Amino acid sequence: MVRPWGIALxxxxxxxVATLLLQRLFPYPxxxxxxxxxxxxxxxxxMSAGLLAVVASTVLVDYFFxxxxxxxxxxxxxxxxxxxxVVCALVASWVSSSKxxxxxxxxxxxxxxxxxxxxxxxxxxxxxxxxxxxxQEHEIAEQTLRKTQADLAHLSKVMxxxxxxxxxxxxxxxxLAAVVTNGHACLEWLSAAPPDVGEARTAAERIxxxxxxxxxxxxxxxxxxxxxxxxxxxxxxxxVIRELGVLLRDEAARAGVSLxxxxxxxxxxxxxxxxxxxxxxxxxxxxxxxxxxxxxGRPRELLICTAKESSAAILIQxxxxxxxxxxxxxxxxxxxxxxxKPQGIGMGLPISRSIVExxxxxxxxxxxxxxxxxxxxxVPIGSRDHDE
Numbered sequence: 611m612v613r614p615w616g617i618a619l620x621x622x623x624x625x626x627v628a629t630l631l632l633q634r635l636f637p638y639p640x641x642x643x644x645x646x647x648x649x650x651x652x653x654x655x656x657m658s659a660g661l662l663a664v665v666a667s668t669v670l671v672d673y674f675f676x677x678x679x680x681x682x683x684x685x686x687x688x689x690x691x692x693x694x695x696v697v698c699a700l701v702a703s704w705v706s707s708s709k710x711x712x713x714x715x716x717x718x719x720x721x722x723x724x725x726x727x728x729x730x731x732x733x734x735x736x737x738x739x740x741x742x743x744x745x746q747e748h749e750i751a752e753q754t755l756r757k758t759q760a761d762l763a764h765l766s767k768v769m770x771x772x773x774x775x776x777x778x779x780x781x782x783x784x785x786l787a788a789v790v791t792n793g794h795a796c797l798e799w800l801s802a803a804p805p806d807v808g809e810a811r812t813a814a815e816r817i818x819x820x821x822x823x824x825x826x827x828x829x830x831x832x833x834x835x836x837x838x839x840x841x842x843x844x845x846x847x848x849x850v851i852r853e854l855g856v857l858l859r860d861e862a863a864r865a866g867v868s869l870x871x872x873x874x875x876x877x878x879x880x881x882x883x884x885x886x887x888x889x890x891x892x893x894x895x896x897x898x899x900x901x902x903x904x905x906x907g908r909p910r911e912l913l914i915c916t917a918k919e920s921s922a923a924i925l926i927q928x929x930x931x932x933x934x935x936x937x938x939x940x941x942x943x944x945x946x947x948x949x950x951k952p953q954g955i956g957m958g959l960p961i962s963r964s965i966v967e968x969x970x971x972x973x974x975x976x977x978x979x980x981x982x983x984x985x986x987x988x989v990p991i992g993s994r995d996h997d998e
């Protein structure tokens with residue numbers, strides 16, 4: 611408190627000295643220097659110092675410059691002039707102190723803003739550092755993911771080669787077995803006395819047909835596994851199924867099973883790969899025959915049906931009266947290498963489903979309540995087919 615008052619008194623004293631020196635040059639009292647003294651006191655010392663400067667200036671002006679001089683009395687003539695001086699001094703003090711407070715508030719706000727900016731800058735720097743660290747971790751994770759994907763791709767190729775080997779062994783075994791059977795038959799006909807050349811020729815023709823079929827099946831399986839586009843033609847599925855009739859009837863007869871075909875009339879043609887779709891029907895039929903080999907107590911019958919499922923697809927069904935499917939087996943039978951046969955490799959149904967799906971169809975199995983199972987698949991009529 612002492613320092614602001616000392617500042618106020620010092621400025622007022624300097625204003626007094628300067629005014630005394632200059633008053634002889636002006637006809638009227640030169641009092642304007644007291645206003646800067648009041649403003650400077652309020653600026654540097656605050657409101658209290660400004661008020662003290664006003665009081666001190668008022669006293670000194672009254673004593674030295676307002677008649678009667680060297681007296682604190684004020685005559686009526688100069689009272690207005692003196693009152694105006696006092697008011698101006700008060701206004702000057704208020705303006706100066708208000709300006710000072712405004713500047714101090716502004717400076718304080720600027721300081722707080724600088725502090726806030728510094729804090730936000732530090733936070734942003736920390737965030738940037740965390741972001742850079744996160745990006746580095748993400749890049750490392752991406753590199754790890756790419757390496758893992760490369761390893762998985764290599765593993766997938768190895769597994770595909772294994773699946774291809776199993777597929778070829780599974781699919782070619784049937785025509786090769788037929789080749790061997792017809793070869794034995796051909797030898798028996800030729801060994802007869804006299805040799806039955808006609809039957810031997812028929813057996814040889816069957817050998818050529820089954821050998822050719824084995825080669826075609828092998829090529830088609832390779833194309834399927836390699837994701838190549840299948841060879842598609844307009845097919846009559848009834849005709850495709852009838853072509854399997856002779857082979858299936860012989861197999862059914864050896865298994866003691868009756869084969870029945872229930873083929874719909876006026877079945878629309880579909881576009882597909884004849885060998886692949888024929889192989890699907892053959893796989894399902896052979897599985898049905900195998901399922902009924904140990905069946906007793908009810909008729910053993912394999913039924914192959916065709917029907918128009920809708921305006922967009924046809925339906926092929928293969929029904930057997932075997933042991934049927936449990937819920938657990940039904941959920942697993944299309945998984946590669948899953949099999950219920952002692953000598954099976956578990957690739958027939960997965961390959962069949964891949965063939966059907968490559969034709970934009972669907973293959974599924976349904977257990978029958980009276981025993982047996984129903985395998986059925988669809989083939990689009992044409993709205994989803996593509997010309998190759």
